[in-house]
Amino acid sequence: MKEKLVIIGAGMASGRLLEDLFEHAPDRYDITLFGAEPRGNYNRIMLSPVLAGEKSYEEIVTHDAAWYRSHGIATRFGEPVVRIDRERGCVISPGGETPYDRLVIATGSASFFIPVPGRDLPGVIGFRDMDDVEAMLEAARAPGRRAVIIGGGLLGLEAAAALRARGMEVTVLHLMGHLMERQLDPAAGYLLQRALEARGIEVFCNAHTKAILGHERVDAVLLEDGSVHEADLVVMATGIRPETRLAVDAGLRVERGIWVDDALQTTDPAIYALGECVEHRQTVYGLVAPLYDMARVLARRLAGDADAAFEPPAVSTRLKVTGIDLFSVGEIATDKGHEEIVFRDPGRGIYKRLVIEAGRIIGVVLYGDTTDSGWFFAKLKAGEDIDPIRDTVIFGPAYAEGAAADPLAAVAALPPEAEICGCNGVCKGDIVAAIEGGATDLAAIRATTKASASCGSCAGLVEQVLAATLGDDFALPEKKGICPCTDLGHEDIRRLIKAREIKTMPALMQEAGWKSSCGCHVCRPALNFYLLAEWPLEYADDAQSRFVNERNHANIQKDGTYSVMPRMWGGMTTPAELRAIADAAEKYDVPAVKVTGGQRIDLLGVKKEDLPSIWADLNAAGMVSGHAYSKGLRTVKTCVGTDFCRFGTQDSTGLGIRLEKILWGSWTPHKVKLAVSGCPRNCAEATCKDVGVICTETGYEIGVAGAAGMDLKKTEPLVRVATEDEVAEYVTAFIQLYRENAAYLDRPYKWVEKVGMDWVRARVVEDADSRKALCERFEISQSVYRKDPWAQETGAAQRRRKWAPLADLTLEAAE
Amino acid sequence: MKTETTDWIDIAALDDIPPRGARVVRTAEGCIAVFRTHDDRVFALDDRCPHKGGPLSEGIVHGTAVTCPLHNWVIDLATGEARGADEGRVRSHEIRIREGRILVSSQWLAKRKAA
Numbered sequence: 039m040k041e042k043l044v045i046i047g048a049g050m051a052s053g054r055l056l057e058d059l060f061e062h063a064p065d066r067y068d069i070t071l072f073g074a075e076p077r078g079n080y081n082r083i084m085l086s087p088v089l090a091g092e093k094s095y096e097e098i099v100t101h102d103a104a105w106y107r108s109h110g111i112a113t114r115f116g117e118p119v120v121r122i123d124r125e126r127g128c129v130i131s132p133g134g135e136t137p138y139d140r141l142v143i144a145t146g147s148a149s150f151f152i153p154v155p156g157r158d159l160p161g162v163i164g165f166r167d168m169d170d171v172e173a174m175l176e177a178a179r180a181p182g183r184r185a186v187i188i189g190g191g192l193l194g195l196e197a198a199a200a201l202r203a204r205g206m207e208v209t210v211l212h213l214m215g216h217l218m219e220r221q222l223d224p225a226a227g228y229l230l231q232r233a234l235e236a237r238g239i240e241v242f243c244n245a246h247t248k249a250i251l252g253h254e255r256v257d258a259v260l261l262e263d264g265s266v267h268e269a270d271l272v273v274m275a276t277g278i279r280p281e282t283r284l285a286v287d288a289g290l291r292v293e294r295g296i297w298v299d300d301a302l303q304t305t306d307p308a309i310y311a312l313g314e315c316v317e318h319r320q321t322v323y324g325l326v327a328p329l330y331d332m333a334r335v336l337a338r339r340l341a342g343d344a345d346a347a348f349e350p351p352a353v354s355t356r357l358k359v360t361g362i363d364l365f366s367v368g369e370i371a372t373d374k375g376h377e378e379i380v381f382r383d384p385g386r387g388i389y390k391r392l393v394i395e396a397g398r399i400i401g402v403v404l405y406g407d408t409t410d411s412g413w414f415f416a417k418l419k420a421g422e423d424i425d426p427i428r429d430t431v432i433f434g435p436a437y438a439e440g441a442a443a444d445p446l447a448a449v450a451a452l453p454p455e456a457e458i459c460g461c462n463g464v465c466k467g468d469i470v471a472a473i474e475g476g477a478t479d480l481a482a483i484r485a486t487t488k489a490s491a492s493c494g495s496c497a498g499l500v501e502q503v504l505a506a507t508l509g510d511d512f513a514l515p516e517k518k519g520i521c522p523c524t525d526l527g528h529e530d531i532r533r534l535i536k537a538r539e540i541k542t543m544p545a546l547m548q549e550a551g552w553k554s555s556c557g558c559h560v561c562r563p564a565l566n567f568y569l570l571a572e573w574p575l576e577y578a579d580d581a582q583s584r585f586v587n588e589r590n591h592a593n594i595q596k597d598g599t600y601s602v603m604p605r606m607w608g609g610m611t612t613p614a615e616l617r618a619i620a621d622a623a624e625k626y627d628v629p630a631v632k633v634t635g636g637q638r639i640d641l642l643g644v645k646k647e648d649l650p651s652i653w654a655d656l657n658a659a660g661m662v663s664g665h666a667y668s669k670g671l672r673t674v675k676t677c678v679g680t681d682f683c684r685f686g687t688q689d690s691t692g693l694g695i696r697l698e699k700i701l702w703g704s705w706t707p708h709k710v711k712l713a714v715s716g717c718p719r720n721c722a723e724a725t726c727k728d729v730g731v732i733c734t735e736t737g738y739e740i741g742v743a744g745a746a747g748m749d750l751k752k753t754e755p756l757v758r759v760a761t762e763d764e765v766a767e768y769v770t771a772f773i774q775l776y777r778e779n780a781a782y783l784d785r786p787y788k789w790v791e792k793v794g795m796d797w798v799r800a801r802v803v804e805d806a807d808s809r810k811a812l813c814e815r816f817e818i819s820q821s822v823y824r825k826d827p828w829a830q831e832t833g834a835a836q837r838r839r840k841w842a843p844l845a846d847l848t849l850e851a852a853e
Numbered sequence: 854m855k856t857e858t859t860d861w862i863d864i865a866a867l868d869d870i871p872p873r874g875a876r877v878v879r880t881a882e883g884c885i886a887v888f889r890t891h892d893d894r895v896f897a898l899d900d901r902c903p904h905k906g907g908p909l910s911e912g913i914v915h916g917t918a919v920t921c922p923l924h925n926w927v928i929d930l931a932t933g934e935a936r937g938a939d940e941g942r943v944r945s946h947e948i949r950i951r952e953g954r955i956l957v958s959s960q961w962l963a964k965r966k967a968a
């Protein structure tokens with residue numbers, strides 16, 4: 039009598055197992071195949087093309103009724119196994135008991151639904167089998183219907199593209215900061231998002247789903263931030279869960295998946311398992327390639343080969359959305375010694391990254407051009423030493439004929455209407471026209487178009503336009519980038535951000551051809567500032583791109599402690615505030631209390647973990663951060679003015695406080711200090727500040743661009759005005775002009791040296807519309823940034839936790 | 854073959870550290886900085902810069918390096934060695950991620966001089 043082999047699950051893994059088994063031992067077993075789905079095996083990975091209407095169900099069937107019949111397999115489709123009785127050696131299903139000599143569990147996985155209210159509503163569908171596809175198509179039938187996909191991974195994006203192709207309005211809500219974060223780094227995730235958006239798919243990252251709303255059916259998805267996305271259909275693509283219930287009930291060892299050894303045997307020698315439902319050497323697989331390897335091994339085992347053993351392979355991912363080329367392989371390993379090689383071609387939207395360890399490729403991400411994926415993958419699998427070809431490996435096998443990266447791609451890709459010279463409003467098209475009219479160098483361009491004739495900061499870009507247009511006829515002068523990650527200078531970067539409307543850091547690094555995957559300590563703080571200054575409402579400040587002081591809202595001292603300096607508006611304080619400061623100094627054992635030159639009090643030597651508490655105490659006494667640590671507004675020094683001084687001409691203290699209340703919290707390219715003196719005796723030393731105001735009998739003299747550091751420089755007169763309101767307006771406009779144009783880490787005096795006082799006066803003094811517009815833009819930015827960073831950190835306990843150590847192992851060690 | 858010689862202790866979730874950021878773990882022998890890179894790898898170094906002892910955990914993390922907040926030495930996260938012209942090295946420690954959790958070697962507990 040033949041041995042009885044029972045297989046639970048008629049999916050891709052067991053389908054391949056049967057084929058391999060018939061190859062090695064066609065007659066050895068009596069086979070019974072159970073399948074919960076009311077159909078035989080089909081190519082599950084082709085469900086997306088079926089959903090998109092590119093293929094029919096019939097086309098993706100891999101084993102039809104005739105095949106099962108001709109191989110003598112007893113099929114029990116539409117009949118789930120409900121229990122395994124190991125003692126009696128049989129499985130139990132609605133149709134009764136079926137005995138086995140050997141049993142194979144191949145139950146795959148099920149869609150994982152995130153536990154939010156409303157997930158059981160009709161219209162909330164997973165993406166796993168043909169029934170799901172049919173349910174989605176049913177929902178897509180009427181025109182103008184909306185689908186919300188929760189989860190921006192492989193499955194979710196395939197569903198999104200397919201439903202969009204069917205004419206639905208599609209929104210993707212993704213929890214993480216960028217799409218497919220498990221396979222892609224932020225740069226590639228950004229390119230992918232851009233490509234999907236170009237197809238009319240809305241994408242929201244950092245989207246935390248709070249609930250699914252609806253009564254009879256789903257109506258909408260509600261996010262934690264309160265936004266609501268209407269939906270006729272919600273696709274839950276939030277992950278898969280290995281289908282292990284039968285094994286758990288049968289008392290087999292189950293970790294995340296059903297535990298198997300290299301022979302794919304479970305803890306019961308008569309029972310094997312393969313496919314997505316298993317865990318092998320702590321790994322659960324979610325792609326078919328390794329499952330096919332498992333099928334081959336198990337088939338040989340079942341055919342009597344005691345040596346067949348499963349070895350975990352490298353697994354690669356491709357997104358199957360027509361027109362989007364994306365490939366990734368290799369795991370996010372924690373091993374040490376990784377280096378990387380990155381290549382970007384912004385003009386063509388290409389991104390390639392190789393992760394290297396000990397001279398070998400261990401990871402690959404390709405976007406936009408995956409032609410070389412096979413070549414890289416082969417090198418990875420073979421563990422080939424790539425050191426000899428390291429300099430060129432990223433260009434792929436065709437390098438011998440191909441050309442290296444084009445550094446001019448970013449400029450070449452600019453549209454003709456992109457503004458190159460901000461001062462004179464000259465577009466790229468004007469410059470190209472001048473070149474076509476015979477201009478061959480910077481001086482000629484300057485003479486004909488006035489581009490770079492004013493502040494000169496766009497000279498680099500103009501030269502690149504020359505080079506891109508003239509080709510070899512123009513030799514680009516050696517250009518110093520702001521850091522080794524880029525060849526672009528500060529001004530070039532600012533202009534690109536504006537001209538291309540770039541609003542995120544990965545986007546900027548991609549478009550500008552960054553040579554590292556995530557920048558360095560020189561460029562990141564600069565880019566963060568440029569982005570938040572240009573797009574205050576859209577760009578989210580990136581704490582990880584700030585120097586420690588701005589990240590921790592305090593100045594780090596040489597021993598790793600911090601200083602805490604509350605704001606004293608205009609240098610004014612009260613007994614109550616002084617008492618609160620004194621109490622805090624004692625409560626937190628502050629080693630030093632110093633009166634600063636900025637007319638306030640510094641508490642030095644505070645421990646990091648005490649920061650939120652000391653801030654909370656000072657907040658409670660009505661004080662806010664003094665930003666003594668920021669590239670932003672520091673202090674406004676004042677003298678006592680008309681309030682008390684016998685020489686005072688105006689209310690210098692009141693004006694100083696007013697200016698400080700307008701400007702505080704704003705980020706600037708470098709620190710900004712102000713002073714207001716009540717008369718020309720100038721007790722507040724206003725003539726060496728970034729902005730200094732001197733009051734006179736008839737009004738106010740505003741001076742700017744002073745310095746009293748390594749350089750010493752008197753302010754230059756900007757304008758003389760009659761009212762406090764005008765002082766506020768002119769000073770605000772000057773600060774905003776500085777914020778919009780200066781290179782990061784240039785103090786105002788350095789910047790003014792580059793652009794000239796005439797250029798500044800033209801925008802702040804002579805042109806009232808320009809001045810008003812600058813003030814308006816400043817106010818928009820301040821609507822986001824005029825707030826106390828301390829108060830943000832002292833709130834929820836969870837927030838405060840980040841200031842404490844991640845873990846304390848000293849306690850455990852003592853045991 | 855699976856030969857695991859170390860025991861691993863679960864200390865925290867990966868998400869307790871921001872990407873391109875770091876947090877500190879206290880051990881009996883001093884603080885260890887745990888770094889998370891932009892692509893979700895973790896590394897652990899003594900939280901003392903080889904230059905003048907700056908807290909590396911407060912530096913800017915870029916690629917697989919961190920820049921010390923005090924004088925901008927750039928330290929390689931994988932080797933603990935200073936990059937570029939600077940010379941010096943800080944000890945690195947065993948650490949790994951499993952299912953979104955950060956595991957450290959039990960050696961971290963043993964980092965305690967015989968009392």
Ligand SMILES: Cc1cc2nc3c(=O)[nH]c(=O)nc-3n(C[C@H](O)[C@H](O)[C@H](O)COP(=O)(O)OP(=O)(O)OC[C@H]3O[C@@H](n4cnc5c(N)ncnc54)[C@H](O)[C@@H]3O)c2cc1C
Binds near residue numbers: 084119146167324
């Ligand atoms: C839309 C989609 C796209 C995909 N794209 C790709 C891709 O591009 N590349 C790639 O490599 N992989 C892809 N995959 C993953 C791939 O399909 C799976 O890895 C593969 O199907 C897993 O095979 P399996 O046999 O383990 O499980 P399955 O194919 O899921 O088969 C398991 C079967 O067991 C049945 N079953 C469960 N419990 C019982 C029970 N108690 N009794 C009887 N039957 C039961 C289930 O109904 C199911 O039919 C994709 C998956 C989906 C859903």
Ligand code: HEM
Binds near residue numbers: 745
């Ligand atoms: C390049 C240079 C400079 C560096 C690195 C520097 C550094 C610092 C630091 C670290 C502090 C804060 C101390 C603390 O609380 O921990 C500080 C405060 C201060 N600095 Fe400087 N400084 C520089 C230039 C200047 C210049 C040019 C001036 C004045 C003309 C100046 C005047 C002050 C004043 C008045 C304070 C007190 C701050 C306040 O009350 O907000 N500094 N400086």
Ligand code: SF4
Binds near residue numbers: 686716718720
């Ligand atoms: S600057 Fe003039 S008004 Fe102010 S305190 Fe000095 S003398 Fe008095």
Ligand code: FES
Binds near residue numbers: 906
């Ligand atoms: S202490 Fe780290 S660079 Fe000086």
